Amino acid sequence: MIDIHPVLENGALDDFALWPVAGQPPYHFTQLNGALDRAGVGTVVATVAGYNDSRADHRCADPAAAFLSPLLHEEGFISPGGLRVRDTATGTTLNPGCCCGLEDWRAWLEVSDGGEMWLGHDPTPWAEHDGEALRLHPDEKRPGPVIELPRAELRRLLAGVRQDLADFLLLLADWAGRYAPDSAEALVSAFDESLQITAPLQRTPHWHG
Structure with missing residues (x-):
């Protein structure tokens, strides 16, 4: 049997303290689906935000908001990983x-x-x-x-990959409501658009970070 799933390559998060993250080593692949706990979702968000930190808006007084700011960039973001x-x-x-x-x-x-x-x-x-x-x-x-x-x-x-990502998006909405309430809607929308989750399953132009 062949299975295909979306995965994200974790960053180094040993000293990360803005929200709970899973205790996974760097370069571990985390599967995105509806089975992640909040620490797993936090790991995904922290990894992607850290990977795109060159675009962070350091004018934000809130450290968490500044760290998340690259994910809200209108051109989308890059997520290390794949299928x-x-x-x-x-x-x-x-x-x-x-x-x-x-x-x-x-x-x-x-x-x-x-x-x-x-x-x-x-x-x-x-x-x-x-x-x-x-x-x-x-x-x-x-x-x-x-x-x-x-x-x-x-x-x-x-x-099935698209369904995995859609299930993850529901978890992200719950996570963002708890840890990033001021930007929860924008964060979910950014993940949806950058990872092309809810769009119909057909060939479409993709983001370039």
Whole structure:
């Protein structure tokens, strides 16, 4: 069985104190879905805000508001991560490579139509087409088992990704109401637009941070 889920690559949050975060090490992949607790949601928000901190508005008197300000930028934001693909029968996993962004997850729709996409580096995963099948290689530098699935099945799996993200968005709304009430609505809207969550599942232009 093949499953695909959206994941975020955690930042280093050892000394983070603005709100509760999960005790995950840096570079751990957190799956975005409706099963995260508040600390897990806090980890996602802190990681993404920290990743985009070059755009922080330090004029904000409230430290939490200043830290969150990059997420409310009108051009959207970058989220380190992407889609993780697993073959549960063989245990083979393809993780998004370095510099891949979850905001570009809908580019997988291009692959389902026979197109190509970049999946990051270090490791350097890549996809190849073999007729109506898609072969996913976890790391081109280390040949090994591949994940194979029908391209026609990919769109159904991507619908599941969208549902995972939509479920996360509901948790984010609850989290923001508690930890960022003054910007809760704007924060939820920013995640929705930057990660293209509730838009219809079709190829659409994506944000560039």
